[in-house]
Amino acid sequence: MSAAQRYQPDDGCPLFSERLEEHIVAVSRGETPNRGRFCGHCYTPMAPQTTRCPHCGGATGGERPAVEQVPAALLEMLRVQRATERAWVNGFAFLGVAIAVLGGLAVVLSVPALRDHLLPATVVYAAVLLVGSRMLAGLLGGYFGDRIGYERARRALRESWAGWLEEREGGNGAVVGDR
Numbered sequence: 001m002s003a004a005q006r007y008q009p010d011d012g013c014p015l016f017s018e019r020l021e022e023h024i025v026a027v028s029r030g031e032t033p034n035r036g037r038f039c040g041h042c043y044t045p046m047a048p049q050t051t052r053c054p055h056c057g058g059a060t061g062g063e064r065p066a067v068e069q070v071p072a073a074l075l076e077m078l079r080v081q082r083a084t085e086r087a088w089v090n091g092f093a094f095l096g097v098a099i100a101v102l103g104g105l106a107v108v109l110s111v112p113a114l115r116d117h118l119l120p121a122t123v124v125y126a127a128v129l130l131v132g133s134r135m136l137a138g139l140l141g142g143y144f145g146d147r148i149g150y151e152r153a154r155r156a157l158r159e160s161w162a163g164w165l166e167e168r169e170g171g172n173g174a175v176v177g178d179r
Contacts, residue, residue, distance in 0.1 A: 016078060017044040017055035024070065024078045034075070040064030043074055073167075077160045081153040088149025093141025100132030 016024070023045050026032040037046050039053035041064045046053060051060055060066040104125045108114050114121040 016074075017042065019045045020055070020070070020074075021078065024075055027070070027075065028079065034069045036068070038067050038070055040067050043067070043070045071164075073160075073164050077157060077164070080160070081157050084153040084156060085146070085149040088152065089141045089145040091141075092145030092148075093137040096136030096138070096140040097133045099140075100129055100136050103132055104128035 020038075020043055023032065023036075027034045037048055037050075038044065039046055039056060039058055039060065040062075041058040042053060042056040044053055044055040046060065046066060052058065053060070058064060107128055108121045108125045111124075114124055
């Protein structure tokens with residue numbers, strides 16, 4: 001996969017387009033209003049003259065015409081997804097730091113020569129703490145926390161998206177309204 005390509009999972013759950021994510025983040029930061037022209041199906045921002053969505057390929061004049069704002073439910077879905085991912089990554093990273101702190105103490109307290117000499121014990125503890133916390137936080141948070149957080153956030157997003165589609169379609173294919 002090239003650096004320009006974006007990961008597209010095959011789990012039946014839409015991955016917000018990059019443009020939609022950027023728009024939602026800008027809206028949440030107060031940098032831009034939640035107004036414009038968006039695809040009526042996937043809510044990707046579009047230019048006024050666009051007739052097909054560049055993300056999902058949906059026609060703007062079809063059964064789901066373009067809308068003027070991204071529904072609040074989608075803003076909340078992305079916020080919850082990112083909060084879930086962040087919580088898992090940070091939790092595992094802090095676990096790595098805690099292991100490094102306790103591991104450094106165990107090394108210093110288990111070596112008799114270090115227990116008797118404060119300066120060498122401090123140097124060894126500092127080295128173990130610096131290297132260990134960086135490595136363990138990166139490994140646990142960046143690998144395990146990222147994978148677990150991503151999977152849990154995607155599961156929650158799939159459930160939210162399915163509920164959103166059911167609510168939006170009103171159960172019979174009719175457009176209920178995009179709040």
